[in-house]
Amino acid sequence: MDIKPVMSLFGFGHRRTRHIIIDREGELWLKLAPAPQGGFLPMGATPLPGTLRVEPLEDGKVEPFSYSASESLLKLVTDSGKTAEFTVDGDARALRIKGNAPIRLNGVSSASFVTTSKTETGVLISAGTTRYFIAAKKGSIVFDDTYILNKFRSVTPVLDVFPDEGEFELCAFDIAEDMPLPAITNTFEECASENGAEFKAFVDSLVDIPSEYGDVKERIAYPIWLCHRDLGRGAEVIVTNKYDSVMSGSRLMSIASMAFKDAKTAIGMLLAYPVELPPIAGIAAARLIEENMLCDSRGEIYKVYAALEAAASKCVKERTADREGLCFNAYRFESGLKRSPEFFKVGEPVITPDLNAYHVILCEVLGKLANMEYDMGAGKKWEARSKVLMSKVIAELWDGDDFIGKNAYTGDASKPDELLSLMPVILGKRLPREIILKLAAKINPQVTDSAMGLLLAGGLFDAGEEDAAKSIARTALEEVRDNGIGCPFHGASLLALAHKVLM
Amino acid sequence: MFGTYEKYNLVRCSFARCGSNTYIAEDFYRQGLLRLGNNWTGISLNISDFMFDIRLLINGAPAKYTYFADEGSLKLDARGAELEFALTDRSHFRVRGRGAGLRLELRSASGKGARACRGLYALADGSGWEGDFANFGKLFFRAISGNFSVSTVFDDDKNEYSLVRIDFMPDAITGEFEAAVHDYRDHILPYGEYEDFDKLVSDNRADFARFSEIYRNPAPGYEELAKYARWVVWSHRTKAIGCFKEPQILFQNAWSCSAAPWQQSYNAMAMLSDPAEAWRMICVVFSNQDPRTGRVPGFMSYANPATSGLQPAFQGFALDFLFRTIGDSFISESEAERMYPKLAAWANYWTTYHSAGFGDDVLALHSTHESGWDDSSLFQDGFPAVDPCAMAFQILLMEVIARLAQKSSSYRQEHDGWMTRAKKLLDTLISEYWDGEKFIAKVNGKPVDSLSLANFQPIMLGKRLPPEIIDKVAEKLTAEGQWLTEIGLASESMLSERATFGVSFVCGRVAGPQNMILTVGLQAAGKQKEAEMIARRFCDHAAREGIILGYAPYNIYKANGKTADQQIPPIATDGWTWSSWSANCVLTMLTEVIAK
CATH class of the missing domain: 2.70.98 (Beta-galactosidase; Chain A, domain 5)
Structure with a gap:
């Protein structure tokens, strides 16, 4: 699959490693995905796009090049026809590079506190959490590791690689401190082939959508696959962009979970973080129940129940004025949006229709889970709360045309929010028909163009407006076909929607 | 205050x-x-x-x-x-x-x-x-x-x-x-x-008064300075929350508000009236020890755990000082049993992952941060650098481990092995890394031509060193105008073209930790008069200027007469802010080095 359209956004890399090759204005840069580090020195800080810039050389000068990139292989071709190819060795945590073009890996300017050393076996470049050990399987390396004492760093790393008998092969290891170099057991070609197969298997692990959108599914799958981040101890999460972000969280992982077929994967994602506001985890859990993905024998029902109950309890204890009524958002970020919701113009805390719609579903799901655990008393309690909240959402937040927000203390009503006022459509047929129709009239592909926005289309489908939901899904899929996807979570949300409404 | x-x-x-x-x-x-x-x-x-x-x-x-x-x-x-x-x-x-x-x-x-x-x-x-x-x-x-x-x-x-x-x-x-x-x-x-x-x-x-009781009284005339120093340490003590499972002492509160592992041992050295607390401070960093390699990782803060980096194996020097000063009865058999494997793993980490490759315990460093001296001219020739300071720390650590083995119930048979290794490394340090004037670092077998104060740090080995080495080190450190300034020992000789008082840590400034290490070392070597003289100079200056980490000794560079670089405040550098690291060094000098 051609990933060149996303090379400047996500780059070339691999799910299991931190290696990224990013395109910045036609230049290719090697970088390792960010990782937390302690201490107070800004180790490795740099304004550059990456650690090392890839520069093919001809007679010692940098030569223009073009490149092609798939999920498993990046191939660079110089104007004189020489090549350098890149693939990732997931087992060895190495970026494998081979070719017949002399290559310079150029630091351009030195990152803060970078130290380098050259040994018989290779070159170590250490800059904070970026630690490359670059060894030549074939070919020779020229490298200067002079330490500049009064600048607390080594000279700018510039590593020149020259072919031997017309070819070179390098391994750039992402090497943790004190770790021995992993053994290289696969050839370059085997690595590329395995990566391709791994990616294909990953695509197949995502929910099914109509086959005519198979190409779109692949385009969506790539950033989801790439942007996995290993938390250690076998735990993985997805981040918004592995190249430069570690942003994730309960809301996003709940959305992502709905794109996966495998129950264990989906449940793991749902439980990756403590459930926070907005509690989209309720919708994700509802999907697990509907598709019979929760299996009691593995204690999963209890785990999901416990996670959701903590969120529901927080809503009741900390986000209601009286532990009985509708919940409020204390902070803007609790809406899940980057921007400030319109509701907050009446001052916080604000009773919002989106939070309470999520809460209705959350309580209903808790009721179902409790019943599945044969705790009928708790089941009835949650079901009753869900019903009460449902009535209140309409009675207190529907003004005849829109769902609005209200200041939790003064009762001052806000104007509607262009997205969040529509979110109660996720309640589906729990809403009266006239409300559904009014919401549906405002839900269009523009409004739904985000990970959370696509939940609206799912709600339309549940509300009986199936054609509208399908239309939104198809439009979104076509948009991805034409213009790609900018966020793995947006992609996951679209896959989940497409599976729900088009299959 | x-x-x-x-x-x-x-x-x-x-x-x-x-x-x-x-x-x-x-x-x-x-x-x-x-x-x-x-x-x-x-x-x-x-x-x-x-x-x-x-x-x-x-x-x-x-x-x-x-x-x-x-x-x-x-x-x-x-x-x-x-x-x-x-x-x-x-x-x-x-x-x-x-x-x-x-x-x-x-x-x-x-x-x-x-x-x-x-x-x-x-x-x-x-x-x-x-x-x-x-x-x-x-x-x-x-x-x-x-x-x-x-x-x-x-x-x-x-x-x-x-x-x-x-x-x-x-x-x-x-x-x-x-x-x-x-x-x-x-x-x-x-x-x-x-x-x-x-x-x-x-x-x-x-609470502050209670905390102060873990320190001995300072030498007469330094009561006020000691109070300030104790207050700095007390006010930098964390609570057990977040990544801190037990209290540690932050480096600084408002600047580099992280806890450095070796600084916990620095703090321990001054806590002579509460050896249990001193021992806890030394041991606390081992809760983050990498079980696979034995590495004790570097800085941590409330929000960031200690994962990467490392600092010198200071624990041996700290414990050697405590044993010499207050004995070792504060370490019970069960504590020796508990800590022996951890300290042994730590020592073996150095010799495994920082081996100079000679088939013995000689160590080489791969970055300045591993030495604790981020810009010492010991490392001007790059890496890997065989560092005499690291070896001195290692010798003392091995001896301490041997003592723990002896006090334990399960590891007594390991005592002789550690002492033998320590002795061998000491002999190597003396025979191969002493050039007649100072200890030296080497890169690729070649001595580093450095005028760093760190060249004299192995004086921390005290009377383990031959008398002629002790005498020479004492002579060098007390010669006015080289390393000795009016306010203590400068981290780089005043005759060195490299000396700088600008954005630097130990390439010219008079820094508390080095003054403490060297005065404690001189005292251990029997050079009490010299130790006290240097300690008084530093502490008197700290009393005048406050408990900051490093001081510029002059407005000009003695080597060439040029005006000294000035740091542009306020920046988060060691020379500008008060720190607990300087405070604990001042306390050690006041309560133990300077004769009462």
């Missing part, structure tokens, strides 16, 4: 308390303005978005104030109107006003206004207001008496707050107010009852 009219103010030091995340510092650019921050994230005061201006209000209008702070509280005064802050170790601080109100206004240190705030709202039960400040945690503002108002402006275009202001105002009748501000990450932490304010202040003093 600190104040507008006191010898020291809070420009270079910050007002803080043992077990509190809150600190208050005087703004360098607007002297006379105090600023409040916290050290949850480890982000320095000069770039933190989480900084509140502290304004004293009279009839609602800000007034200029003076201040005075001691271990009990911080008082602000403006024409008789008074505010008083008392920190606690229970995740909150208290403030009261008499004839004055308090304004806390959020103002980023890096010009980003009030962007640290993600929201501020009144709790439904009317108990107060909670603010969310992202990575900096949450604050809960509660008026215990008097009045309270919150003003916020959210800029929709910038999608951030442009104003966050909290005012506590006195009651119209009593003219007084009292408030509490709680800080936490997610949920407010249990804090018990709000005690009487005066009792809180007196409890703070009592």
